[in-house]
Amino acid sequence: MASANPYKTYLNIWLLLMFLTFITVYAAEFDFGALNVPIALLIASVKAGVVALHFMHLKYEDSMTWVFAIYPLFLLFLLIAFSATDIFTRVAN
Amino acid sequence: MTDHHDFDKNYLENGKGFKSWFFTVDHKRLGVMYLWAIGVFFVLAAIASFLIRFEHLSPGQTIISAQTYNVLFTLHGAVMVFLFIVPGVAASFGNFLIPLMIGARDVIFPKLNLYSFWIYCAGSLILLLSLAAPVDTGWTFYTPYSIDTGTNVILVTFGVFVLGFSSILTGINFIVSMHKLRAPGLTWDRLPLFCWAAYATSLLQVLATPVVGITLLLLIGERYFGLGFFDPAKGGDPVLFQHFFWFYSHPAVYIMILPAMGIISEVIPVFSRKPIFGYKAIAYSSLAIALISFLVWGHHMFTSGQSKLINIIFSVITFAVAVPTAIKVFNWLWTMYKGSVELSAAMLYSLAFIFLFTIGGLTGLFLGALAADVHLHDTYFVVAHMHYVMIGGTVFGLFSAIHFWYPKMWGKMFDEFKAKIAFTLIFIGFNIVFFPQFILGTQGMPRRYFNYAPEFETLHQLSTYGTWILGVGFIYMLYTLFKPVGAADANPYRSVSLEWQMPSPPPTLNFKEIPTVTTSTYDYGTKVEQEA
Numbered sequence: 001m002a003s004a005n006p007y008k009t010y011l012n013i014w015l016l017l018m019f020l021t022f023i024t025v026y027a028a029e030f031d032f033g034a035l036n037v038p039i040a041l042l043i044a045s046v047k048a049g050v051v052a053l054h055f056m057h058l059k060y061e062d063s064m065t066w067v068f069a070i071y072p073l074f075l076l077f078l079l080i081a082f083s084a085t086d087i088f089t090r091v092a093n
Numbered sequence: 094m095t096d097h098h099d100f101d102k103n104y105l106e107n108g109k110g111f112k113s114w115f116f117t118v119d120h121k122r123l124g125v126m127y128l129w130a131i132g133v134f135f136v137l138a139a140i141a142s143f144l145i146r147f148e149h150l151s152p153g154q155t156i157i158s159a160q161t162y163n164v165l166f167t168l169h170g171a172v173m174v175f176l177f178i179v180p181g182v183a184a185s186f187g188n189f190l191i192p193l194m195i196g197a198r199d200v201i202f203p204k205l206n207l208y209s210f211w212i213y214c215a216g217s218l219i220l221l222l223s224l225a226a227p228v229d230t231g232w233t234f235y236t237p238y239s240i241d242t243g244t245n246v247i248l249v250t251f252g253v254f255v256l257g258f259s260s261i262l263t264g265i266n267f268i269v270s271m272h273k274l275r276a277p278g279l280t281w282d283r284l285p286l287f288c289w290a291a292y293a294t295s296l297l298q299v300l301a302t303p304v305v306g307i308t309l310l311l312l313i314g315e316r317y318f319g320l321g322f323f324d325p326a327k328g329g330d331p332v333l334f335q336h337f338f339w340f341y342s343h344p345a346v347y348i349m350i351l352p353a354m355g356i357i358s359e360v361i362p363v364f365s366r367k368p369i370f371g372y373k374a375i376a377y378s379s380l381a382i383a384l385i386s387f388l389v390w391g392h393h394m395f396t397s398g399q400s401k402l403i404n405i406i407f408s409v410i411t412f413a414v415a416v417p418t419a420i421k422v423f424n425w426l427w428t429m430y431k432g433s434v435e436l437s438a439a440m441l442y443s444l445a446f447i448f449l450f451t452i453g454g455l456t457g458l459f460l461g462a463l464a465a466d467v468h469l470h471d472t473y474f475v476v477a478h479m480h481y482v483m484i485g486g487t488v489f490g491l492f493s494a495i496h497f498w499y500p501k502m503w504g505k506m507f508d509e510f511k512a513k514i515a516f517t518l519i520f521i522g523f524n525i526v527f528f529p530q531f532i533l534g535t536q537g538m539p540r541r542y543f544n545y546a547p548e549f550e551t552l553h554q555l556s557t558y559g560t561w562i563l564g565v566g567f568i569y570m571l572y573t574l575f576k577p578v579g580a581a582d583a584n585p586y587r588s589v590s591l592e593w594q595m596p597s598p599p600p601t602l603n604f605k606e607i608p609t610v611t612t613s614t615y616d617y618g619t620k621v622e623q624e625a
């Protein structure tokens with residue numbers, strides 16, 4: 001592994017995750033209207049990304065592993081994009 | 094545990110009794126157990142379908158009640174799809190063949206492989222437990238009916254959820270094995286095409302299955318806790334269920350067919366004594382199918398109230414996915430061209446595959462065309478189309494594999510002549526069952542209907558008579574396979590691919606020494622073959 005002292009990194013990451021959890025809870029106190037869900041998802045995505053990069057070692061992996069890690073995100077995008085295209089272009093008759 | 098280092102023992106002799114099988118990590122034994130399991134489930138679901146067909150001998154009630162009818166087609170569809178054809182060829186022949194073909198002693202995670210099998214057993218059991226209050230939704234579990242019906246939807250969907258993990262873990266195992274365990278010299282462009290097909294299948298299993306798992310959890314959440322994902326009264330959207338369901342289930346039709354295509358690519362060159370034509374085109378078209386198949390799911394939803402714009406988009410992309418499939422068909426035909434074709438039983442099943450699957454595929458294009466589908470959707474045309482693909486394609490491919498690798502798997506030979514008679518019965522019976530259904534469909538006979546208008550009677554009866562021929566064919570095939578006639582050589586077909594360059598049945602550890610590969614897998618009619 002690349003890092004000289006992995007335990008220190010892991011501890012820092014853990015602290016960051018705790019901090020983001022705190023932000024999630026704090027953000028829930030406010031009503032952002034339509035933005036409520038996007039904001040919660042954004043914070044959660046940052047957390048997931050940090051976990052994948054460090055705890056799951058994605059940061060140190062070769063490009064093939066990156067392809068396998070990124071492609072499902074693209075599929076998720078397709079699932080949402082096509083379903084949303086349907087839902088937002090329906091016309092009542 | 095049995096002694097895994099006894100190299101002289103073949104995998105069938107290495108250990109006896111239930112424990113030596115149920116706790117084995119040998120990929121060959123796991124492959125054989127999957128083959129048995131899918132075989133049993135196939136018979137079970139086939140019996141359900143024969144009852145369905147018998148009911149249609151006359152309009153109105155013939156032998157079973159309307160509710161029993163609904164239960165039977167649901168049972169038939171769910172068992173055929175989730176217990177038979179999705180694990181199907183990949184779990185059985187994939188397990189048996191991939192390590193042999195890539196020159197490895199096992200898959201990369203043998204224990205995980207056993208674990209997948211156990212999960213498969215558990216999931217199947219859960220699904221079948223639902224028979225206590227059998228489900229009547231059809232295998233697609235569409236909302237809102239799947240929320241409202243009093244039958245055991247939760248058990249069935251939970252069973253499918255559990256089965257999904259088996260599929261995902263097997264997929265991961267195969268992908269990593271093919272990346273990490275290929276023998277020296279076995280470059281990607283020498284890899285047998287069955288492995289390429291299994292690789293593409295595994296990608297689909299890993300990438301698509303989680304979506305159906307989550308979808309069914311949402312359904313369970315809605316049924317059990319009254320959450321409102323799909324109920325418009327609670328702000329949900331019933332069509333969203335169909336989006337999620339088909340996001341998995343369209344790629345899943347390629348999980349069903351790709352491994353069978355891989356088998357055809359192995360069988361055709363051996364019995365044509367010619368190198369496969371267009372190796373790269375066949376290999377890459379498997380990957381192309383795996384990628385494009387994620388973009389067409391909405392063609393199952395043209396009449397669901399889905400928006401006009403997205404209908405057009407899905408229809409156009411559907412036509413694109415036919416291209417890589419057609420590429421394969423042309424390459425198989427070209428492989429046979431001017432070859433020295435031998436019509437063995439295995440080859441007959443493969444040839445029938447090309448013929449029947451092409452009919453299934455082309456009628457799929459009718460259904461992908463928007464205007465035609467509005468008329469044909471949810472009619473018997475669809476039933477005929479999908480059975481031409483799933484039986485004419487996958488099941489014929491599976492039967493081809495069962496005959497082709499029979500000597501390798503069991504170390505014995507079967508009676509070729511009897512096998513060809515069984516093939517003839519199955520081929521004729523199949524077409525009598527399903528061809529009339531195309532006509533019924535165009536005339537407006539809806540699918541999943543217990544009753545029908547009197548003018549449909551003749552065609553329905555014809556279709557039912559067909560199942561009797563088909564059933565006799567199945568039984569005769571099994572009889573032939575269960576009565577071997579003498580021991581098999583290591584390589585009775587003079588195949589050049591790796592799995593035939595070892596004793597039949599293979600030794601427990603496959604290769605005494607990991608081989609070094611120096612040529613393509615399809616060197617027929619060339620210098621290499623003449624030296625061998």
Ligand code: HEM
Pocket residue numbers: 139142143145146166167169170171173174177178230231232233476480483484488526539540541542543560
């Ligand atoms: C063994 C011979 C088979 C026969 C005679 C047969 C017959 C039928 C019939 C008559 C139906 C229509 C029921 C209706 O709409 O009222 C049906 C539906 C279906 N079959 Fe088969 N089938 C056979 C094999 C298979 C195989 C091998 C598969 C797939 C692996 C399969 C998958 C399905 C599915 C998914 C449905 C739809 C069920 C539903 O509407 O929910 N069948 N079959």
Ligand SMILES: [Cu+2]
Pocket residue numbers: 342343346389390392393
């Ligand atoms: Cu589809």
